[in-house]
Amino acid sequence: LRTPLTRIKLQLALIKDEKISNELSEDVLEMEKMLNEYLQFTKTGSNEITQKFNMVDLIKSIAKKYVNSNIEFNETKEIDFEGRKDSLKRCFNNFFENSLKHGNKVIVSIRVLRKEIIINIEDNGPGIPVSEYENVFKPFYKIDKSRSESKNSVGLGLSISSDIIRSHGGK
Numbered sequence: 001l002r003t004p005l006t007r008i009k010l011q012l013a014l015i016k017d018e019k020i021s022n023e024l025s026e027d028v029l030e031m032e033k034m035l036n037e038y039l040q041f042t043k044t045g046s047n048e049i050t051q052k053f054n055m056v057d058l059i060k061s062i063a064k065k066y067v068n069s070n071i072e073f074n075e076t077k078e079i080d081f082e083g084r085k086d087s088l089k090r091c092f093n094n095f096f097e098n099s100l101k102h103g104n105k106v107i108v109s110i111r112v113l114r115k116e117i118i119i120n121i122e123d124n125g126p127g128i129p130v131s132e133y134e135n136v137f138k139p140f141y142k143i144d145k146s147r148s149e150s151k152n153s154v155g156l157g158l159s160i161s162s163d164i165i166r167s168h169g170g171k
Helices: 002-014 018-047 055-064 085-102 148-152 157-167
Strands: 051-054 071-074 080-083 106-113 116-123
Touching: 002 018, 051 055, 055 071, 055 085, 055 106, 055 116, 080 085, 085 106, 085 116, 085 157
Parallel strands: 071 106
Antiparallel strands: 051 080, 106 116
């Protein structure tokens, strides 16, 4: 896919109409971003080793990255987990980014119920319409393609996150 995209970019450089060239260039950049994101996901997921770590510490360390954000934790004890730490880090990072993009307050709760770890990452944003619950996990799907934020997204975040969670036996 990279070769045809490169040929398209070369052809775009020859187009005299700057407006058309710019519009098509944006599409090509979006296609490159989709390709790179997908390749990064497939590469990291297949090579990563399973390790034991504390799930609460992992999620708190990700949240610390968002220094000026309003992320609140409902305190919980340490929870040991064995899995692909970097993949889960990518997954939870995506949830925090989505929450902070659509809301300004995030509440995180982590608890163990029987043999399951239940992690809730909630925000005060508008939410996802019930009719879109299944669709948002489809690759390249965006609820509202006209929103300005959609330029920064290729519609893979929730799909990749869902795959990561399912590969660890979750839902």
